[in-house]
Amino acid sequence: MGNVPTNAAGQGMALGRVRNLGSRKVLIAYLLVLLIFIAGQVISPGFAAFSNIMNVLNISALLGFIALAQMLVVLSGGEGIDLSVGAMASLGAVMSSQLLNGMDGNLPLAIAVVLAAGFAIGAVSGAGIAYFKVPPLVMTLAMASVIQGIGLVYTNGQPKGMASPILKELGTGRTAGIPNLVLLWIVIAIVVAVFLVRTRAGQTLYGLGTNRLTTELSGVRTRVVTTVVYGASGAISAISGMLLLSYTGTAFLDIGASYMLPTIIAVVIGGISLAGGLGNYNGTVAGAILLTSLSSILVTLKISEGGRQIVYGVILLLLLAVYGRQKSNT
Amino acid sequence: MFLLRAKSLRKTYGGVTALRDGSLECRRGKVCGLLGANGSGKSTFSKMISGVVTPDDGEIWFDGEQVRISSPQEAKKHGIIMVHQHLSLIPELSIWENMTLGFEPEGKLGFLNDEDSRKLAERYLAKFAPELSVYAKVKDLSLAQKQFVEIAKAVAQEPKLLILDEPTAPLEQSEVEKLFAVIRELKEQGTSVIFISHRLWEIKTICDYVVVFRNGQTVGAIDFETEEKDEDVIVSMISGKELKLAKNRETADRAPKKERMLEVGGLALRKSGVPLRFDIKKGEVVGLGGLQGQGQEELLLALSGLLPTGGQVTLEGRKLKLKHPKDAVRAGIVLVPGDRHKEGLFLQHDVFLNLIYPQLAVRKAGFFLNRKKLKAEAKTVIDRLNIVPNDPGKVVQFLSGGNQQKVVVGKWLPLAPKVLLLSDPAKGVDVGAKKELYDTVRELADQGTSVLLYASDYEELTGICDRVLILFEGQIVDELMPSDYSEDRFVAASLRSKTAAGHSPIDEAWGEAN
Numbered sequence: 001m002g003n004v005p006t007n008a009a010g011q012g013m014a015l016g017r018v019r020n021l022g023s024r025k026v027l028i029a030y031l032l033v034l035l036i037f038i039a040g041q042v043i044s045p046g047f048a049a050f051s052n053i054m055n056v057l058n059i060s061a062l063l064g065f066i067a068l069a070q071m072l073v074v075l076s077g078g079e080g081i082d083l084s085v086g087a088m089a090s091l092g093a094v095m096s097s098q099l100l101n102g103m104d105g106n107l108p109l110a111i112a113v114v115l116a117a118g119f120a121i122g123a124v125s126g127a128g129i130a131y132f133k134v135p136p137l138v139m140t141l142a143m144a145s146v147i148q149g150i151g152l153v154y155t156n157g158q159p160k161g162m163a164s165p166i167l168k169e170l171g172t173g174r175t176a177g178i179p180n181l182v183l184l185w186i187v188i189a190i191v192v193a194v195f196l197v198r199t200r201a202g203q204t205l206y207g208l209g210t211n212r213l214t215t216e217l218s219g220v221r222t223r224v225v226t227t228v229v230y231g232a233s234g235a236i237s238a239i240s241g242m243l244l245l246s247y248t249g250t251a252f253l254d255i256g257a258s259y260m261l262p263t264i265i266a267v268v269i270g271g272i273s274l275a276g277g278l279g280n281y282n283g284t285v286a287g288a289i290l291l292t293s294l295s296s297i298l299v300t301l302k303i304s305e306g307g308r309q310i311v312y313g314v315i316l317l318l319l320l321a322v323y324g325r326q327k328s329n330t
Numbered sequence: 331m332f333l334l335r336a337k338s339l340r341k342t343y344g345g346v347t348a349l350r351d352g353s354l355e356c357r358r359g360k361v362c363g364l365l366g367a368n369g370s371g372k373s374t375f376s377k378m379i380s381g382v383v384t385p386d387d388g389e390i391w392f393d394g395e396q397v398r399i400s401s402p403q404e405a406k407k408h409g410i411i412m413v414h415q416h417l418s419l420i421p422e423l424s425i426w427e428n429m430t431l432g433f434e435p436e437g438k439l440g441f442l443n444d445e446d447s448r449k450l451a452e453r454y455l456a457k458f459a460p461e462l463s464v465y466a467k468v469k470d471l472s473l474a475q476k477q478f479v480e481i482a483k484a485v486a487q488e489p490k491l492l493i494l495d496e497p498t499a500p501l502e503q504s505e506v507e508k509l510f511a512v513i514r515e516l517k518e519q520g521t522s523v524i525f526i527s528h529r530l531w532e533i534k535t536i537c538d539y540v541v542v543f544r545n546g547q548t549v550g551a552i553d554f555e556t557e558e559k560d561e562d563v564i565v566s567m568i569s570g571k572e573l574k575l576a577k578n579r580e581t582a583d584r585a586p587k588k589e590r591m592l593e594v595g596g597l598a599l600r601k602s603g604v605p606l607r608f609d610i611k612k613g614e615v616v617g618l619g620g621l622q623g624q625g626q627e628e629l630l631l632a633l634s635g636l637l638p639t640g641g642q643v644t645l646e647g648r649k650l651k652l653k654h655p656k657d658a659v660r661a662g663i664v665l666v667p668g669d670r671h672k673e674g675l676f677l678q679h680d681v682f683l684n685l686i687y688p689q690l691a692v693r694k695a696g697f698f699l700n701r702k703k704l705k706a707e708a709k710t711v712i713d714r715l716n717i718v719p720n721d722p723g724k725v726v727q728f729l730s731g732g733n734q735q736k737v738v739v740g741k742w743l744p745l746a747p748k749v750l751l752l753s754d755p756a757k758g759v760d761v762g763a764k765k766e767l768y769d770t771v772r773e774l775a776d777q778g779t780s781v782l783l784y785a786s787d788y789e790e791l792t793g794i795c796d797r798v799l800i801l802f803e804g805q806i807v808d809e810l811m812p813s814d815y816s817e818d819r820f821v822a823a824s825l826r827s828k829t830a831a832g833h834s835p836i837d838e839a840w841g842e843a844n
Contacts, residue, residue, distance in 0.1 A: 200690045200697055207687050210676040217636060217673055218741075219659035219691035278678055 025271035029286035036293045044300045054179055056296050057289065061185040062247060063262055064288040065240035068192060069233040070263035071284045073136070076229040077209030077276025081136050084125065084144035085237040085263055088118055089256025091151045092241020094159040097251035101161040114242055115235045121147060122234020126227035151253055162250045171246025181243065185285075192281040205229070209277030262291050265316055333358045333522045334491055339378050339388035348374040350546035352388070356491060361513060361523045363533040366543030367568055367821070372526060375543065376493050379524070380412035381405035393490070409490030413497055417480050421469035426451035428468055429483040454486040455479070457512050473500040485512065492516065493524040498532055510536050528621055530825050534559045542567040569821035591780040592663075592749050597632060597641030599625040599804035605641060606806055608799060610749070610780045615771065617795035618784040620824045625804035626784040627668055630751045633782070634658050634665035645748060660692050662748035666738050666755050674738035675726050682708050682722035685741045694745065711740040715770055732763020739770060750774060752783045756790055768794050788820045800824055
């Protein structure tokens, strides 16, 4: 089940004891996932069936893509948080929908435009934070509102178009029984793991997140890097919007909105210190799977929507109480 | 007749003795100068008198009776008011509100009487800064003006004993004169003043007698009314040593270095100051001495690119533009900063990442990291500096202070720095690690690295430096060669601030005052 992406992501991770501090949290997250599936199977036979597991992973993947954007920002430290990932994903989805207009030939252009727009808007947030010292919380919250507005203007309130056949196949098709999005997620998890641990840029990011002044004094232009990190977060969120579209076929204006809060929770559950500089993507993957499994079992339990939200909220509170307590960075 | 008599005050903080035996007698209507080097206990002592710190032992007699002063409020009741070095004004409030805060005149029914408050504030502010309006907000004032407001506030409470802790630090010469005029006026009214300053000319100008602290003890007093104002006597009291010949150093017979490494010109640390000019030869270890906070750390930060100051910096004949630390690091000027936790380390990461980080930062490493090669390099550094434990995977925060500091130095070694800037590197480092650290620095220098070292401890400077520049208020005021090395010379140079070039605002002030 959920172990597939972790093992893949975990390969490059055996770096040192530091990163293992987070890996205990990841292990607990997977144990909880296991527990949920066992409980689900007992309550409602078929919950732990292969097809349902794949279903849960498929939805987890969508959360996982956007959570990657969140993770990079949190990892970069300086109280980094990106409250605009949901709005950005929505914008990415409606842009993709209109640019593609159901035709595969438009795919390269759509990808390029969506990535560029996401990066540019994210970089504006990053510049505000890095150069004008606007707190990330305020900057990205305001930006989320701006992005929503851009979406409205861009679509005239009524998104047109739809996903192209290739994109639809990516979002809904399966290869050897495994959803294509899950396979894509595995690939991305490996790429991110290699990026974080094996590249100069990835390791620089850990330094930036842990201690800005030390990083600056080491010769890194921290403000430029911060701007780029928020830009990357924007680009990843926007392209994740395209993947949301691949799953749903058509876009609506706040398709990504409901993902914003879960990305933060997934990041925290995954052992990324909210103070920055510690953790890695395999934890976030675990967090995304845990959150999705949790809402899935609550649906299965046939609790009313209101009751489900309450239970979900209480469980999250418990999880964060356990996971969120961490020593702050100096 | 004494107003205050403090006998054998003692204070320890968890095994560290801040004050061993502090005694002082305050005469009515006189100004008592309190002297001593940094950490000699004079601050702790004055805080006890003003109720901020409670003594562990000793007696305080005030106005003829023994008192226990357990809080600043109680001190105020006795008429003892201290103006602290760090100002305590509230920026958002106006001058008059600040000046009367805590002792507002009460009107009918116990309501505050703002009208009286304003008048009181106006009366006392006029003594210092008649040009200021009492309605001005404190946040809009200059540092000197704030200092005046703080002192005016203290004077307005009509204390019997006024303690001024380095009140002149932010003041210009003419402003110091104004302060002195007020102090003289207070004297005439019978107020006693304890005046703390590092500037000898001020002490000689305003004080009637001085009491000297050293290593947490009162070591002596000089009555200027009966005894001579002899600087040499004061200085040797502060330093505790008679003029002593420099230690013979093995470094003395090292061949003089000729090749210029770093030239600095036109670098002004303080706005009003004369720009600094000095150079460092290849393989030379140059010390930065003087009292704490005289610009040594700013100078190091300026050269490391973090604090852009203008001025010309030339490295091996090549002009540098130091706008960002990356400019300095890429040119080969690297900093071992004063606060290793905040500025030098990634505490939560392992020794490996810390040691390779500068290579990532200046993109000496490729995009994909060759971890094998980097590991080997880290291992070499660990062995060379004898970092214990010799495990690159160890998280830095679990290392001892000395080993942490070795990591901070060691991370630069793979870049083969040309100039090594060290800011008090042995702070909080045990003796053994300190020696290893300085051995490494010496070794680097012998291999051609130039070193600029700031250390608060003079013995660290004399132990390793080929020469020492003494800084005072952002200026180089003296240069000591190994033959000059003695604590006395250091203290004298640090306090007296005589320039080789012969022009510094302090010297001019000195001339005026005499």
